[in-house]
Amino acid sequence: MVHIKNPKKREISFDEVTANVLGHRSMSYRERPLSSFIFFITVAIFIFFAIIVLLRIIYLGGIKGEFYRARASSNVNRITTIIADRGFITDRYGKNIVANIPILSLRLRPAELVKHEEESAVKSMIANFGITEKDFNKILAEYNLEKSDEIVLKREVSKADAIVVEGSGLKSIYIVKNTKRAVTPEFSHVVGHVGFPTRSAMRERGLSSLDVVGKTNLEAIFDETLRGINGRTVAYRDVRGNPFGAETFSEPRSGDNLTTTIDAELQRFFYERLNQALNEDNPGGVGIVINPLNGEVLSLVSLPGFASTDIAEALNNRARPLFNRAVSGLYSPGSTIKPIVAVAALKEGIIRDNEEVLSVGYLEIPNRYNPDNPARFVDWRPHGWVDVYSAIARSSNIFFYAISGGLPHNAHLFRGRSNMSFGLGIARLRQYYDIFGLGKRTGITLSSESIGILPSPEDKKRRTGDDWMLGDTYNTSIGQGYMLVTPISLINSIAAIFNGGILYKPNLILGNEPEKLSEFTHLADELSKSKEGMKDAVRKPYGTATMLNRLPFEVGGKTGSAQVTRTQTNAFFAGCGPIPLQSENYTPICVLVVVEHAVAGALNAVPVAYDVFRWYYDNRININNENE
Secondary structure: OOOOOOOOOOOEEHHHHHHHHHHHHHOOOOOOOHHHHHHHHHHHHHHHHHHHHHHHHHHHHHHHHHHHHHHHHHHOOOOEEEOOOOOEEEOOOOOOOOOEEEEEEEEEOOOHHHHHOOHHHHHHHHHOOOOOOHHHHEEEEEOOOOOOOOOOEEEOOOOOHHHHHOOOOOOOEEEEEEEEEEEHHHHHHHHHHEEOOHHHHHHHHHHOOOOEEEOOOHHHHOHHOOOOEOOOEEEEEOOOOOEEEEEEEOOEOOOOOEHHHHHHHHHHHHHHHHHOOOOOOOOEEEEEOOOOOEEEEEEEEOOOOOOHHHHHHHHHHOOOOOOHHHHHEEEEOHHHHHHHHHHHHHOOOOOOOOEEEEEEEEEEEOOOOOOOEEEEEEEOOOOEEHHHHHHHHHHHHHHHHHHHHHOOOOOHHHHOOOOOOOOOOOHHHHHHHHHHOOOOOOOOOOOOOOOOOOHHHHHHHHHHOOOOOHHHHHHHHOOOOEEEEEEHEEEEEHHHOOOOOEEOOOHHHHHHHHEEEEEEEHHHHHHHHHHHHHHHHHHHHOOOOOOHOOOOOOEEEEEEEEEOOOOOOEEEEEEEEEOOOOOOOOOOEEEEEEEEEEEEEHHHHHHHHHHHHHHHHHHHHHHHHHOO
């Protein structure tokens, strides 16, 4: 025992000091039981992480088990995906309008690239094939290990490039036999084009970067039908990486074929003939042929077209060849709209078919802001006294001004039962345009169909801040001003006049049942009179489409010239034949021709329509009759 000597105080032993200190500490602390909440949290956390681990095991071993087994196998063996050929798209007679052309593709395995440290060698080689380091890095950045262990570096390489790759000894890049989709320009806006899927498409549809999918039109809309099931081959390797055999896991299965209503020979002829009517500065035009009795589309041409193998070039073309003018283009329809206005005026009792309006070449309306300077609306020429039949045949603007907006202070220009002070008005004009489907989509099975624009006082006020004027009604009645329609909706409305009042959905797939968009057979009498006016446009010497009178069958139609600028006019023709439509000897057709930046419908569009009708007679109607 140790003793501490203190001269002033008593001696204190070391044991005593230790005991006091320990005793004091023991009085400062107490044992407390742990809270049950802590045990609950601990157990919950344990269970939470256990569930996550369990779900991950199920996901990796079950749901993704096949993928990772294949990935593990590919670390030793080389599994190659064989992309299935897309199904063919044919015309109504079974002729292919697309082709699958054999090509050689360059692919990369990122895992092999890292494993064998070949990045610099690969970059050096592919630079000779036009793939920059920036492009290469972008491809790698977008690579998704979850979907595939292969990447397409270049869709198509030459045989010479393929020999260089195969002889390089590099294990991460290789050549695969494949096919590319080829569509010629005349069918481009029906078929569309294909390409690699976007990242969102890969995520949502379970695709890989190797797949080829439809991007527009029939290729896109029927992609699931046309795209087949990919195959896989495996090249076995030993532990040292030496190959010792190969096997096909699954053969690729081509997609199903798609049969369209298109007449391939007619399509080619129409494309070439319309192309001849265009000029190099303004190569835009539209050609459509439909069957008015069921809505089948026999031809749909948009110029300029594009080759599906030159999409990059088409993207940079100022003429916008990728733009489908037939269904996406919005045009002022010009005088082709007048037969519908005639139906409306006859039905609403604005005018009778035996009443006449005098066209002296212009119409003057009092100007409330400047009485000494009346507003003048012109006709394209003086026509004299015209009734509804000759007004359509001659395309008299003054007649349609009168029945749409009336003839205020011009009673001397009307010969009938009243003074024609009031016409249809914009509300009723819009009502009948809507009945004929001009303010709606037709529903045709193609991408990016536009909606027509039917002007209204409210729309004008919202866009310009100005009030609706009588002149606006006049312009709307002759297809000018703010009114815009798509070519497909325009020819569909004309077809409904000739078939007696049935608006069909334009159909591109052979075998589909005809689908009615609407029916207005209660207008049969008015439709018949409007149709007579269009027949007069062909058979009367004063008609604007008399050239068609030389055809071996009767045709009715309407020309149009829509002014775009002071120096540019779009030329139109829309008509149907042979008349009568119902016959056991032939299938009738309705033809639309649009020539952008032309002179006039009679000069530019009618000759094209004549040749299309003539071709159809010589190659479809007359041949069928001779065979019988």
